[in-house]
Every structure is written in C-alpha cells, then in structure tokens.
Amino acid sequence: MHEGNTVLQAIAADRPAFGVAAETRSPIAVETLGAVGFDFVWVDLEHGGPSPLDAPALDELVRAAALAGTELFVRLPSGEPHVIRKALDAGVRTLLVPRVETATEVERAARATRYVYDGEPGDRGIGDGRDTRWGADLAGAVADEEVCLGVMIETAAAVEHLEAICAIPGLDFAFVGPADLSVSLGHPLETDHPEVRAAVSTVETTVAASDVALGGIRNDPEAAAAAIDDGYRVLRVGGQLAAARETLAERLDALSTE
Numbered sequence: 001m002h003e004g005n006t007v008l009q010a011i012a013a014d015r016p017a018f019g020v021a022a023e024t025r026s027p028i029a030v031e032t033l034g035a036v037g038f039d040f041v042w043v044d045l046e047h048g049g050p051s052p053l054d055a056p057a058l059d060e061l062v063r064a065a066a067l068a069g070t071e072l073f074v075r076l077p078s079g080e081p082h083v084i085r086k087a088l089d090a091g092v093r094t095l096l097v098p099r100v101e102t103a104t105e106v107e108r109a110a111r112a113t114r115y116v117y118d119g120e121p122g123d124r125g126i127g128d129g130r131d132t133r134w135g136a137d138l139a140g141a142v143a144d145e146e147v148c149l150g151v152m153i154e155t156a157a158a159v160e161h162l163e164a165i166c167a168i169p170g171l172d173f174a175f176v177g178p179a180d181l182s183v184s185l186g187h188p189l190e191t192d193h194p195e196v197r198a199a200v201s202t203v204e205t206t207v208a209a210s211d212v213a214l215g216g217i218r219n220d221p222e223a224a225a226a227a228i229d230d231g232y233r234v235l236r237v238g239g240q241l242a243a244a245r246e247t248l249a250e251r252l253d254a255l256s257t258e
Helices: 006-012 027-035 055-068 081-089 103-112 156-160 162-166 178-184 194-208 221-229 240-256
Strands: 017-021 040-044 071-075 094-097 148-153 173-176 213-217 232-239
Touching (some): 006 017, 027 040, 027 055, 055 081, 103 162, 148 162, 156 162, 156 194
Parallel strands (some): 094 148
C-alpha cells in the first residue's frame, strides 16, 4: 500500500496539497492522473459513481491510487458512521464529508474515523478489509494517524457554526463550497454575489484562526497561487473531463483552421 498520507503530510508541513478530480471514477483515470504527480485524486461519491458501501469498487480505486503514489480523496454522500467505516475498511484514508452544519455532526464523523478519539475509545471497528490487508494486519494498515478528515462548508448554517466545527478534535481541513453556499443563501450560482462573497470571506477568516487547514477549488493557476497566499492548503486545481475538453477542443480548432 502507498505509504504516508500525502494530504496530511502537506498540511503538517504547511504547504499546499494539489489534487485533481477523476470525474469518471475509474481506476484507470485515478492511476493516470495520480502518476502526473498530484498529491491527491478526488473521487466524488456524493453526486455519482459507485456506492460508498461497494467495497470492491473502492478497493480498485485505492489500489490504483497506491500504484500511482498518490492519495485517493473521496467525497462521501454523508457522514454517517457506517458509511465512513466502510470506506476506511476499503483502504480510503482521506475523506470529505459534505453538507455538515453542526459541531455535533462533525464530532460524530470524526469519532467514526478513529480507534482512539481524543484520548478515549473511538467509534471505528476492526475488520478484515483492505485496511488490515484482509485480516493479516489487525493493527490496521490504515492507522489513526494516517486518516485525514475534511468537511464541506456549503450552507449558511455551517458558516454560522464554523468556529465550533473547527474546534472538533480529529478534523483536518474545511473545504469551501461557494456554489452550494450560494444556493443556501438564496442566490443560486451567483458566487460573486456580495452575500456569498462575504460568507466565503468569513469561512476563510474563521478557518485561518483555527488549527484546521483551508481547502477549495481553483482551476486557474493564477487563482490557485492567490489562494495559497490567502492561506488555502488543500486545493483541487482541475478535473479530468474539463482538461480533456479544453485540450481536444484546442486541437480541433487548430486542425479546422488549417
């Protein structure tokens, strides 16, 4: 298995972790994109793809990431403990929980990721999945210190409770979702609306004052560089399908003008 969680390593070193989305959710895509040199490959199971309870599908994605020397970064459909535990059992180490709104929700999710949580027994169980090399290493190939937990901040309620959320032990990063935040604030997809911009600014300021890393999406290199200067440390900087569209469209345009 790929050793060392590259996302956690970047956060600990206070350097940005760069990732890319594999929208096809294919092991081939994960392996190919990971081999480019990204710290993580993002797979979204909230809006599509296999069920997070489909262990064989997750096994293949984790294996592809390990072969490429990158970290599989999985956005789950929910922070329910049984969903988290199933993903961890399959060897996923970096989890992003969407649509959290309270510190209580985040603590429940964090407890599910740990055998030992904040000095007490956690809510994670020992199984015979890929994380324990199918029962050969019951100490856990994915130990507590290699688990990286993030939450999406994408609702008005989450912004309101963000200070308490960021104080939860076991939370490693908070990821800003301006698009869904705009919906929650009553301005669908108006990410430049003053109210949305103010909410994002509040998130940035609140996270900066905590021990939690800040994450976001920046598909333009200049915007990504500016985000790093603003304190972002977990950055998704592109996607498989958008890159394919742009590259192939440019080639077709070049051929069409000859």
